[in-house]
Amino acid sequence: MNEFELIGRYFKRPTPSALLGVGDDAAIVRPTPGHDLHMSVDMLVEGRHFFADVAPRALGHKALAVNLSDLAAMGARPRWALLSLALPKADEAWVAEFAAGFLALADAHGVELIGGDTTCGPLTLSVTILGEAPAGQALRRAAAKAGDDIWVSGELGLGALSVRQRLGWLNVNDAELLAAARYKLEYPEPRLALGAVLLPLAHAAADVSDGLMADLGHILDESAVAAEVWADALPSHPALEARRGEFLACLAAGGDDYELVFTAAPAKRAAIEAAAAARGCRVSRIGRIVAGKGARLLDSAGVEIKLDKDGYDHFG
Template identity: 60%
Template sequence: MSEFDLIRRHFTRPTPGALLGVGDDAALLQVGAGKVLAVSSDMLVAGIHFFADADPYCLGHKTLAVNLSDLAAMGAVPRWATLAISLPQADDAWLAAFSAGFFALAEKYSVDLVGGDTTRGPLNLCVTIMGEVLPQQALRRSGARVGDEIWVSGRLGDAALALACLQGKIVLSAEDFAACAPALHQPQPRVALGLALRGIAHSAIDVSDGLLADLGHIL
């Protein structure tokens, strides 16, 4: 299967939110009046961020979810994404499941996939995501003020616990692992919460490196 056949089969969908999507040298995007683009990129590498034998549907979901979380932390409305994939070989069944997981989440948040790239190599996934926000509503890390309260959404440490269990570093009961595993395999981006916090929170951050480490970025 050629690169273009792979893209057409698995990653070309209608893009109603873009003037021009997949298929040209670049996408054409129309930003709303008075708004700015919020842009973020995250890379997931097999053996570092996920196991090479991870379920491809869950991996497709996770690949987009970690990027959506960055936009949520900015209070931005997700609009567009690009996806670059390095694969050891073109596995049609794997790609079908991966793209199904990716697009299921993309459709939930009305995100259009408007470009990307594929190449042969070790399994590596990189998404660049773009959203819209009014400049005065963006939840910047630098906005924290003396006297602000610190709030966390969700439970801390679930993904790390599930990963440590899979790596054999700790032992969890089946019940405890089942409670932690979704945070590792199918994390849920807090997009609605990020939008609701505009005009309320002074600052926000996506907690991906641990609470203490990420608090240091805003305090």
């Protein structure tokens, strides 16, 4: 296949909500009146963000999921996506599987693919996502307040566990746990429903992609506050509970979770728990915002736990 055959066969689809989709030099969209447009872009590079043997369908899912997670953290509804692919070769079977994974997740969340680009090169994927939220109502990192609770969705540590096991940094013999960890790594679930319902409940939010402590740190920096995080409260897979100390670095700083960390006033606790439960999403209260600077990870006695690093460094 040449470039245009590849695009036409696998990525050109009807785009009923866009004024103009794939086929011209640029797409045209019109946001809903009274809404702000949200935009985010993420890049995935083979050997840096994913293993070379990952199934193309899983890679298609994840390429979109990591962008949807960014919109979830803002409380935004996803609408349109642009996809750019650098491929070593135009492998039709690979592209078909990749497209199936990408488009299945897009369809599940009402996202229309409206454009992009393809070229030959080392396997690299880049997605730009566009979404919207009611004007002035976005969740932002700069709104945390001293006294807020700190919450996180889902479970932490599984994606990082899978990566570290494959790299030989950990020795885990639990086949069921490893299967769950690999699935979490390759098929993250963007918390869009939770993000939307948090708009009137939370003060600040971020998606947990590089590690809890690192991504919480972005909220703290932007809000000019500090945090106390309770190590024993970090939510994990049941199989990790008995080995929490051994896997603490995965839970607190491992990355590849694609959960939401957010802050809210204590008066909102019951409403947050009810809203999350109604959407089938686990949420855990893991600490509190305080005056000062930086985040401290504390054990059950209130003693600070020092980590080698707070999260993933893309240039580290």
